[in-house]
Amino acid sequence: MVNRQTEGEQLFxxxxxxxxxxxxxxxxxxxxxxxxxxxxxxxxxxxxPSFLTVHPALPVLYAVTETDEGEAVSFRIELDGTLKESSREQTGGAHPCHAALAGEKLLVTVNYSGGQINSFQLEQDGAIARTASRVQxxxxxxxxxxxEQAHPHSAIPDQxxxxxxxxxxxxxxxVVYRLQEGRLVTHQEVELPPGAGPRHFVIHPSKPWxxxxxxxxxxxxAYAYHEREGNLSILQHISTLPENWMAENTAGDIHISSCGRFLYASNRGADTIVRYLIDPERGQLSEPQWTDTGGKIPRNFMILEGQLLVASQxxxxxxxxxxxxxxxxxxxTGHRLKVSKPVCLVPYK
Known part of the structure; x- marks a missing residue:
């Protein structure tokens, strides 16, 4: 059996x-x-199982299987942190790569290769009940x-x-969707520069950005974020790389510190984490600082209790x-955990 979380440590x-x-x-x-x-x-x-998320109120973990016939799977989290499968549903398309909870009754997933976005109704215990909506x-x-086609990469609900x-x-x-009785209804589309390739998205914990x-x-x-209306407007574009970087790179993940003063993004190729300062009045980013991850292809990372953990695929x-x-x-810290092809980290809540 696995012991419960003890003082001075965090499970993930x-x-x-x-x-x-x-x-x-x-x-x-x-x-x-x-x-x-x-x-x-x-x-x-x-x-x-390339992306995981945890229910905000129930001991349930969700995973998507990034395969040709994608699935969304729920697990009950036992008292010791181990998992027991409770439901499994098709995502209706190839290579689901992201999942998130919209409130406590809806799971949203995206199919990267299929181009679909799904919303799933959840049972009282958090198990996946049925597909509520699917958008192509x-x-x-x-x-x-x-x-060459649509490639939705993430779906981030508001709080x-x-x-x-x-x-x-x-x-x-x-693409901003309004949730209407579990259905995805198009609300706004924000155009980015051609060839930008938007991947992941994060909402500031306390400011309108x-x-x-x-x-x-x-x-x-950086976007101005209008919480009540759900709209976005572009404030700024800033590079994730130093000016003199010429080699191949693709940007990966993005997160904001719990204090709301710092934003981090990962670079795959340069294999760095870039830190920006967030302007407390305007929300714009400045003073990028790069840290070598020591690994190769930092696809995902997580901020946890004053630490930043990086998964190098x-x-x-x-x-x-x-x-x-x-x-x-x-x-x-010099500490490394050996795991075969890690691509997602989520805290055990």
């Missing part, structure tokens, strides 16, 4: 690219003061190699569960960094 789940007969979801712990990490339990049975994105973008912000890498736009990382042109876009490891609370700079 890891999703990975793996076949069903190999461990794909892991429960791990990290010591808050040192960054030392340990795997406590591993679960097999899913092909490519159509079109293409500037780059024939990466934008109230009224709107969902879909970053479509293939269409160079953020939002930010998106653009994979293909290696930028972060191609070096099979998770690295722990301490966040300086004054300036948001990162300090490598």
């Amino acid at each position: 789940y890891i999703g990975s690219y793996t076949e069903a007969d190999a461990p794909g979801i892991h429960l791990a712990s990290v010591k808050i003061d040192s960054g030392e990490m340990t795997i406590l339990h591993s679960l097999s049975g899913l092909d490519n 994105h159509l079109g293409k973008g500037l780059r024939e190699d990466r934008q 109230a569960g009224n709107f969902v912000y879909v970053s479509d890498l293939g269409l160079d736009r953020i 939002a930010y998106g990382v653009n994979e293909l042109n290696n930028t972060v876009t 191609n070096s099979d490891e998770i690295a722990a960094f301490l966040i300086d609370q004054t300036g948001g700079t990162l300090r490598d």
Whole structure:
């Protein structure tokens, strides 16, 4: 049996690219003061459980299987943190790569290759009940190699569960949906520069701003975020790379510190985390600072209790960094956790 979380440590789940007969979801712990990490339990049975999310009020974890016939799967989280499958539903398209909870009764997923966005109604216990809505994105973008069709990459609901912000890498736009009795209703489309390739999106925890990382042109876009109306307007584009960077790179993940003063994004190729300062009055980003992750292809990262944990897909490891609370700079703890192709980190709540 796995012990419960103890004082001075935090538990988290890891999703990975793996076949069903190999461990794909892991429960791990990290010591808050040192960054030392340990795997406590591993679960097999899913092909490519590449994105995970945890219910905000119930002990339920959700995973999507990034395969040709994608699925959304729910697990009941037992008292010791281990998982027991409770439901499984088709996503209606290929390669689902993101999942998020809109309130407590709706799960939203996106199919990267299929181009669909789904909303699923949930049972009282958090199990997936049925598909409430499915929307198909159509079109293409500037780059024939990466934008030959729609490629929705993430769907981020607002805190109230009224709107969902879909970053479509293939269409160079953020599509805002209004949730109407569980259905996805188009509300706004925000056009980005051709070839930007929007990937992930985050809403500021206390200010009227939002930010998106653009994979293909290696930028972060700052938005004015109108919470009540659900609308976005562009404030700024800023590079994720130093001016002299000439080699190949694709931007990856994006998160805001719990204090709301720092924003971080990952670079795959440069293999760095960039930290920006958030202007407290205007929301714009400045003073980028880069930290080497020590790994290869930092696809995903997580901010947790004053630490930043980085999942490096191609070096099979998770690295722990301490966040300086004054300036948001990162300090490598030197601790690494070996995991095969880690691509998603979520806290155990």
